[in-house]
Amino acid sequence: MKALSLRCILLILSVLFLQACQFNLNEDIQALERSIESKGTNVVRLDNVMDIPVDNNELVGGRSAIANPGTLKLLTDKRYFSFLEILSQEIEKYPTDILTTDLDNIFIGGQILGTNEQYFSGFYQPNSQNIYLFPLVFDMPSFEDGTTIRSTVHHEISSILLRKYRFDMIGFMAHNGFEIEYWNDEDYLLHNPPPSYYASDALLTEGLLTHYAQTSPENDYNGYVEVAFAYPEIMSKYCSRYERINLKYEFIKKFYLKISPDFQPVFDQISCGDNKSPQERF
Numbered sequence: 001m002k003a004l005s006l007r008c009i010l011l012i013l014s015v016l017f018l019q020a021c022q023f024n025l026n027e028d029i030q031a032l033e034r035s036i037e038s039k040g041t042n043v044v045r046l047d048n049v050m051d052i053p054v055d056n057n058e059l060v061g062g063r064s065a066i067a068n069p070g071t072l073k074l075l076t077d078k079r080y081f082s083f084l085e086i087l088s089q090e091i092e093k094y095p096t097d098i099l100t101t102d103l104d105n106i107f108i109g110g111q112i113l114g115t116n117e118q119y120f121s122g123f124y125q126p127n128s129q130n131i132y133l134f135p136l137v138f139d140m141p142s143f144e145d146g147t148t149i150r151s152t153v154h155h156e157i158s159s160i161l162l163r164k165y166r167f168d169m170i171g172f173m174a175h176n177g178f179e180i181e182y183w184n185d186e187d188y189l190l191h192n193p194p195p196s197y198y199a200s201d202a203l204l205t206e207g208l209l210t211h212y213a214q215t216s217p218e219n220d221y222n223g224y225v226e227v228a229f230a231y232p233e234i235m236s237k238y239c240s241r242y243e244r245i246n247l248k249y250e251f252i253k254k255f256y257l258k259i260s261p262d263f264q265p266v267f268d269q270i271s272c273g274d275n276k277s278p279q280e281r282f
Helices: 002-038 077-091 096-102 135-139 149-164 169-173 186-191 201-206 217-230 232-241 243-259 261-268
Strands: 042-045 071-073 105-108 111-113 122-125 130-133
Touching: 002 042, 002 077, 042 077, 077 105, 077 135, 077 149, 096 149, 111 135, 122 149, 130 149, 135 149, 149 217, 169 217, 169 243, 201 243, 217 232, 217 243, 217 261, 232 243, 243 261
Parallel strands: 042 105, 105 130
Antiparallel strands: 071 111, 122 130
């Protein structure tokens, strides 16, 4: 009887401990949500696939922003909290006035299951200032490469800024080589991922930073922004080596600094140098 009572007591204590930990995690989550919101944008945790907008008319980077019938894989509290930590770090790179005026809501889910959209780590909602992020997509084997949810944050915000501040896409594309041709078969690329997220040497020489950039000019632009903001060391590597990458990076930099000079700290982390070989010049 005594041994049984002891086991019961230990079990009760364990349950109470787990409940206390859960309570503390909830407090930590709420504190992080408030911290992000104090910077100028709202955070909304998704728990139903029907809360993801359906829009058959507007296109996002060559695809419709549509949540087909399916299920939403939810984030655990622990995973949600860890993502909020990442999001908080990345949001710090934006001036508060830009977040306040240009980004209304950040909706956070796990992963859409049962449709092709299970591959999408994020999108922005057309005709709005909202973005949707799905961190669990990066658990898929096809995403075991040099990109993470960090870059997706900037990818989606950049699409909002592109439209609001009228990015000169023609001027941006003018720095491409003559061999570049955009094609919009995004599903094919997602189902048949290349060996690396970053482009091959041939594509880099022609001005494409990532393989995904081949799907549309907007995804080309998005790729430059996400790497510059999330991985300055990688941008420094490529813009130092490839002339066209350097020119397109400088074009992006000029655009963002025109939006706000307070973006300067982001670009201070990048050094393009002058290390290009004669073969990589044009």
